Amino acid sequence: MKPKSDQAGVYVSGTTHGEKPGESFQGTTGGTEHEPIVRMVEITKRFGEFVANDRISLDLYRGEIHALLGENGAGKTTLMNVLFGYYQPDGGKIFMNGHEVVIKGPDMAHALGIGMVHQHFKLVDRFTVTENIILGAEPRAGFTIDRSRAREIVERLAGQYGLYVDPDRRIEEITIGAGQRVEILKMLYRGADVLILDEPTAVLTPQEVHELLNILRSLAAQGKAILLITHKLKEILAVADRVTIIRRGRLVGTLPVRETDAATLAEMMVGRRVIFNLDKAPFQPGRVMLTVRDVKEARSGADALKGVSFSIRAGEIYGIAGVDGNGQSALIEALTGLRRIASGEVLLEDKPIHNANPRTVFESGVGHIPEDRHRRGLILDFPLYENLVLNTYYQSPYTVRGLIQPLAMQKQAERLIQAFDVRASHLNVPARALSGGNQQKAIIARELSRRPKLLIAAQPTRGLDVGAIEAVHREILKFRDAGGAVLLISFELDEILALSDRIGVMYEGRLVGEVLPHQTSEEALGLMMAGQTARGVKEA
Amino acid sequence: MRLWDRFLHSFISPGLWVPFGSIVLGFLVGAIIMAFGGFNPFVAYAALMQKAFGSPYNIGEMLREMTPLLLTGLSVAFAFRAGLLNIGTAGQMVMGSLGAALVGVLVPLPPIVHAIVALFVGVLFGALWGSLVGYLKAYRGVNEVIAAIMLNWVALYFANYVIRTAILDPQQKQRSLYVASSARINADFLSALFQNARLSYGFLLALLMVYVFWFLLYRTRLGFELRAVGAGAEAAQYAGIRIGRQVIVTMFLSGAFSGLAGAIEVLGVYGYMTISTVHASYGFDGIAVALLGGATALGTLFSAFLFAVLSYGAAGMQFAADVPLEVSRVVMAAILFFVAASALVRSLYTVTLGRMRRGSLESEVNRS
Numbered sequence: 001m002k003p004k005s006d007q008a009g010v011y012v013s014g015t016t017h018g019e020k021p022g023e024s025f026q027g028t029t030g031g032t033e034h035e036p037i038v039r040m041v042e043i044t045k046r047f048g049e050f051v052a053n054d055r056i057s058l059d060l061y062r063g064e065i066h067a068l069l070g071e072n073g074a075g076k077t078t079l080m081n082v083l084f085g086y087y088q089p090d091g092g093k094i095f096m097n098g099h100e101v102v103i104k105g106p107d108m109a110h111a112l113g114i115g116m117v118h119q120h121f122k123l124v125d126r127f128t129v130t131e132n133i134i135l136g137a138e139p140r141a142g143f144t145i146d147r148s149r150a151r152e153i154v155e156r157l158a159g160q161y162g163l164y165v166d167p168d169r170r171i172e173e174i175t176i177g178a179g180q181r182v183e184i185l186k187m188l189y190r191g192a193d194v195l196i197l198d199e200p201t202a203v204l205t206p207q208e209v210h211e212l213l214n215i216l217r218s219l220a221a222q223g224k225a226i227l228l229i230t231h232k233l234k235e236i237l238a239v240a241d242r243v244t245i246i247r248r249g250r251l252v253g254t255l256p257v258r259e260t261d262a263a264t265l266a267e268m269m270v271g272r273r274v275i276f277n278l279d280k281a282p283f284q285p286g287r288v289m290l291t292v293r294d295v296k297e298a299r300s301g302a303d304a305l306k307g308v309s310f311s312i313r314a315g316e317i318y319g320i321a322g323v324d325g326n327g328q329s330a331l332i333e334a335l336t337g338l339r340r341i342a343s344g345e346v347l348l349e350d351k352p353i354h355n356a357n358p359r360t361v362f363e364s365g366v367g368h369i370p371e372d373r374h375r376r377g378l379i380l381d382f383p384l385y386e387n388l389v390l391n392t393y394y395q396s397p398y399t400v401r402g403l404i405q406p407l408a409m410q411k412q413a414e415r416l417i418q419a420f421d422v423r424a425s426h427l428n429v430p431a432r433a434l435s436g437g438n439q440q441k442a443i444i445a446r447e448l449s450r451r452p453k454l455l456i457a458a459q460p461t462r463g464l465d466v467g468a469i470e471a472v473h474r475e476i477l478k479f480r481d482a483g484g485a486v487l488l489i490s491f492e493l494d495e496i497l498a499l500s501d502r503i504g505v506m507y508e509g510r511l512v513g514e515v516l517p518h519q520t521s522e523e524a525l526g527l528m529m530a531g532q533t534a535r536g537v538k539e540a
Numbered sequence: 541m542r543l544w545d546r547f548l549h550s551f552i553s554p555g556l557w558v559p560f561g562s563i564v565l566g567f568l569v570g571a572i573i574m575a576f577g578g579f580n581p582f583v584a585y586a587a588l589m590q591k592a593f594g595s596p597y598n599i600g601e602m603l604r605e606m607t608p609l610l611l612t613g614l615s616v617a618f619a620f621r622a623g624l625l626n627i628g629t630a631g632q633m634v635m636g637s638l639g640a641a642l643v644g645v646l647v648p649l650p651p652i653v654h655a656i657v658a659l660f661v662g663v664l665f666g667a668l669w670g671s672l673v674g675y676l677k678a679y680r681g682v683n684e685v686i687a688a689i690m691l692n693w694v695a696l697y698f699a700n701y702v703i704r705t706a707i708l709d710p711q712q713k714q715r716s717l718y719v720a721s722s723a724r725i726n727a728d729f730l731s732a733l734f735q736n737a738r739l740s741y742g743f744l745l746a747l748l749m750v751y752v753f754w755f756l757l758y759r760t761r762l763g764f765e766l767r768a769v770g771a772g773a774e775a776a777q778y779a780g781i782r783i784g785r786q787v788i789v790t791m792f793l794s795g796a797f798s799g800l801a802g803a804i805e806v807l808g809v810y811g812y813m814t815i816s817t818v819h820a821s822y823g824f825d826g827i828a829v830a831l832l833g834g835a836t837a838l839g840t841l842f843s844a845f846l847f848a849v850l851s852y853g854a855a856g857m858q859f860a861a862d863v864p865l866e867v868s869r870v871v872m873a874a875i876l877f878f879v880a881a882s883a884l885v886r887s888l889y890t891v892t893l894g895r896m897r898r899g900s901l902e903s904e905v906n907r908s
Contacts, residue, residue: 338777359780370778379772386764391779399761 035098036061037225038083038114038194044091045078052078054249055092060194065216065226067240067257069233069269071465072436075249076229080196083227084116085109115187116196119203121179125172129165130154133186157188162218176323177208184215195219196227201235205323206493206526213239231269233262245269270466278473281481283501286314288349289485290454295334295344295354297509305330305341306509312454317476317486319500319517321493323529327509328489329371332458335487336368337361348454362391367452369443371459371489373436377443380432384424385413387431388446412449420445421471437468444475455479458489473499493522507531548625549770550883552835558882559832559839563846566875570867577863584861588868591856592849600730600737604809606848607746608633611801612826613844614753615670617835619794621757623770624787628673628688630823631695632666632795636802638699639665641813644719644806645707654722659745659803666799667792669695674791678784684791692819700815707813715814725808740808747841749797754837756793766790798826825851828876831883847872 036059045053052075060066070076081087083094085103094101096112103109109116123132130151139146139153154167163181171179180200187195197216201209216239220226228240236243237257245252245268252268266274290312297305303325312318322328333339335346337358346354353361362368370376378387389398389409397408413427422441424434431439440460447455457476461469476499480486490496496503497517504511505528513528571581592602612629619626626632640662643649649657673691676682707716730739757763768776769786777783801822806813829847833839854868 336778357780357782358778362780368778372774375772375774376778377775379768379775381771382768390768390775393764393779394761399764402761403759404761404764 036095037097039095039098040079040083040092041095042092043079043082043089043094045075045082045087046090051249053082053089053246056246056249056251057092058244058251058254060225060227062193062223062225063220064242065220065228065240067228067230067236067243068246069230069236069243069265070246071231071269072463073248073465074246074269076246077198079246080116080198080227080229083109084114084196110190110192113191113193114196115190115192115194117180117183117187117198117200119198119200121183123171123179123182126170128168128170129174129178129182129185130167132171132182133189135186137190153189154185157185161188161222162215163188175208176203177205177211180204180208180212181215184219193223194225194227196229198229199231200228201230201232202491203324205529206522207530209235233265236265237262247271266466274466274470278477278498280477280499283316285316285501286483288312289314290335290487291345291347292335293345293347295331295341295346297330297334297339298342302508303327303330304509305334307344308506308509308511309344310504310511310514312485312487314453314483314485315480316501317480317488317499319488319490319496319503320506320511321490321496321503321525321529322506324491326506326529328458328506330509331506332368332371332456332489335361335456336366359391362450362452365453367447367450367455369440369447369455369457369460371462373439373443378431378439381430383428384417384422384431384434384442385410385427388413388416388442390446392446392450416442416445416449420448420475435468437464437471440464440468440472441475444472448475448479452484454485454487456487456489459491460488461490461492461495493525496525497522505529545623547884548620548623551831551879552620555834558879559834559843562832562875562878562882565878566871569874570871573870574863574867579861579863584857584863584867587860587863588850588853588857590853590860592853594856595735596733597735597737598852600734600739602848602852603734603743604738604740605852606844607743607804607808608801608820608822609825609829609847609851610746610841610844611749611797611804612822613829613833613840614749614837615794615797615801616826616830617833617837617840618753618756618797619790620830620835621770622766622786622790623773624674624677624684624790624794625827626670626673626688626791626794626798627685627827628670628691628795628823629798629801629826630819631688631692632669632798633802633805633823634692634695634699634819635669635795636662636666636799637806637813638702638802639663639799640723640803640806641707641716641719642702644723645717648720649722651722654720655725655807658719658723658807659725659800662803662806663796663799666802667796670795670798671788671792673795674788677791678787692823696816696819699813703813703815709812716812718811719807723807724811725804738809740804742804742808745800745804749800750837750841753797753840757837762789798823821851825872828872831876832879 038060040056040058042055042057043053044051044055056075056079058079068076068079078087082089083103085105085108094103101112103112124135127135133154134150139149151167157163158165163185165174165178165181165185171182184195200212204212213235216226216228230236240257242254242256243265244254245265247269288311292311293309295305295308305327308331310318320328330339334341334354337353337356337360341354345352348364348366351364353364353366374380379390386409389412392398393404398405410427416422417424420441422445423438431442434442455476460472460476464472476486476488488496488499500517503515503517503520503525505513505525507529508531512531515524567585574581574584591598593599612633615629615632616626640658643658643661647657669691673684673688676687677684703716709715709717725741727739727741727744730743731737757767765776765781765786768779768781769783773783825847829843830840832843850868850872854865857863857868858865
């Protein structure tokens with residue numbers, strides 16, 4: 001069962017324990033050295049009772065882009081944290097260039113030539129690009145930092161790998177894509193031969209993703225080994241040489257990318273067949289349910305509203321695309337009574353709901369799936385049943401003459417759990433104990449049970465696994481088909497394109513364009529998301 | 541600030557290991573200190589227990605000592621559940637005493653009615669004083685800890701002024717006149733049970749408040765809102781709860797518990813109110829009681845009992861083993877130190893622990 005690599009560089013992977021016995025994948029490693037630069041053998045990591053990694057083996061060659069695929073919670077990040085020295089494995093061994101190593105911490109990982117680019121950048125906003133790159137390993141001239149040499153090194157590295165950044169700009173002034181290039185440069189500056197990238201495309205526009213993939217190719221071509229953690233099949237198919245799939249902490253298999261396809265990968269990742277296409281009923285718009293007219297905030301900044309107008313009809317899903325931090329959060333809060341606006345108006349049917357109390361807003365018929373389900377959508381320490389009546393608790397029959405009625409709450413919770421297939425061992429478990437998908441289903445159940453006229457769904461599938469995403473999408477479409485109006489805000493373009501009847505693109509607090517999903521492309525949307533206004537796009 | 545909130549939050553019902561472990565370690569620290577000072581800790585602790593439980597009278601007096609500790613403990617715990625640290629229990633207690641003393645001395649009323657009105661006014665004084673802190677926090681952005689500490693002193697000197705000008709005992713000069721006997725809440729049958737210890741209906745009221753505390757939190761709409769604000773302010777806001785108003789109501793009710801403690805001291809124990817230059821220690825001890833009790837109703841009851849044993853028994857320790865009174869304060873402080881240390885550790889690691897626990901539960905749920 002042990003993966004082994006023979007001298008010819010042919011890789012044979014025995015796979016998981018019991019899941020697909022005997023099945024093996026064979027692939028060449030395409031012109032790499034004989035010895036893998038990193039070999040992780042039967043790594044096991046437990047947290048208490050929970051086995052996050054169960055005897056997972058993985059190897060990585062120079063010049064290879066190796067994708068690590070798995071759903072949220074499958075154990076990808078844990079495995080990488082073991083490799084990077086954040087965690088000590090409870091079992092298994094790590095070899096580098098054939099020698100066993102015990103990686104005691106990130107410092108040691110750096111010393112061994114392993115670099116990690118985290119999902120959330122670890123950069124100092126006020127420092128320049130160069131300063132960030134050299135931070136902690138500055139070239140010195142006596143007691144001072146040799147700035148000119150530092151700048152030279154940065155420029156040389158940037159040129160060598162095609163990572164274009166302005167070495168003198170401050171981090172706060174550059175784009176997210178550029179910030180990511182700085183992170184990669186930081187690793188290269190420290191002499192990393194192995195680069196781990198944790199969900200690097202989550203925050204990028206499609207164009208930036210494209211650029212990043214090119215950079216990765218160039219890095220691999222120059223002999224770097226790249227481990228790409230992701231759950232996006234498209235990127236793997238575009239750029240990776242091999243892919244290792246893990247599911248629920250176990251290895252499913254490692255296979256060469258050119259011998260596989262999206263459907264196979266998805267099935268291996270999820271453990272069952274995945275249907276990619278949503279059954280979407282034809283678009284039958286009704287009357288206008290929500291009108292947003294020139295909404296502005298008093299404050300300034302890229303994420304402040306600077307005049308947003310759109311409307312949504314009954315039976316319509318209006319998607320808002322955009323890169324994180326362009327005013328989406330402010331818009332959601334302005335529509336739900338959580339944020340004051342300075343001018344403009346928000347009408348639900350004909351009734352103004354701006355600058356109203358959140359309770360008034362939802363009593364008038366707005367359901368809201370909040371962006372942050374842990375902080376806003378749920379009270380994690382409250383039992384599930386209390387969370388299921390979180391915004392109706394004060395109404396009869398849940399409160400009678402000032403006294404809450406736990407039995408009535410539990411009865412309602414029972415109904416919702418049944419109707420929306422929320423899986424929990426008990427009504428009394430704290431919301432914290434539910435999986436992300438079930439937490440989200442609970443929120444959706446709560447919001448839709450009030451039969452709102454408008455549903456605001458903000459990042460409704462963020463961090464969910466494929467099965468839960470399907471369930472959430474189905475509920476949203478069901479609501480729309482029943483004549484509800486939906487405002488969908490998402491950073492996932494695929495989601496926006498799949499669900500929306502109309503799409504507005506948000507950039508720096510404004511809607512810079514409005515398009516129909518079948519008349520646009522990811523590229524066109526990507527350009528608008530980067531601030532270029534749509535040309536030749538018809539107002540829908 | 542988020543870390544601070546998480547720190548405070550970590551005190552709420554940590555289970556049984558933390559408080560009991562802390563108590564054991566606290567006694568251990570006290571013993572070590574006594575041993576270093578040349579005292580025999582076994583003799584000292586035996587004397588402490590002897591003093592607290594040695595005779596019915598002593599038990600009664602220990603329970604008398606427990607009464608204000610329990611009420612200020614409940615007061616702190618109540619605010620705690622809404623995410624507020626009520627450090628103003630001392631001031632609220634003084635105001636409670638003042639309200640009760642004023643009614644008891646100045647307002648002529650028939651028996652029973654007099655006592656009830658005096659208690660009620662005491663409670664109201666404490667509650668209003670508490671809600672002032674809430675108002676300052678909710679609508680003026682003043683940190684509740686700072687406002688409460690300052691208002692503690694304002695309350696003390698205000699009370700001294702009122703006693704001096706309105707109800708001073710001309711013979712004694714340092715205290716108020718006695719409240720009318722119609723306003724006293726002495727419970728003769730209780731006193732008789734404990735060899736004339738100064739136990740009053742106040743003790744029974746305090747026990748009743750343990751239930752009231754639980755009922756308010758878990759059976760009323762108000763308690764639901766209060767717990768929601770405490771456990772997730774942003775989610776509470778999302779649910780349509782007005783946080784500012786909630787803060788004031790919470791501090792009002794929290795102050796009411798302390799006000800009751802103050803009123804009971806006047807009407808049930810002393811019969812008068814003293815002009816004083818420092819606060820009685822009950823106010824701050826209430827914080828310790830609430831924290832050790834995990835801000836739960838029963839936990840607070842048990843920890844008030846323990847602290848009453850420690851502080852009432854300290855005199856015995858001094859008498860029999862010559863150990864200074866302060867050693868029992870050291871034990872209390874050490875217990876609290878261990879409770880706080882565990883809360884700090886847990887708040888710092890909430891993220892990782894939470895993730896791990898969630899992970900394991902998640903897989904359980906998924907399997908089922």
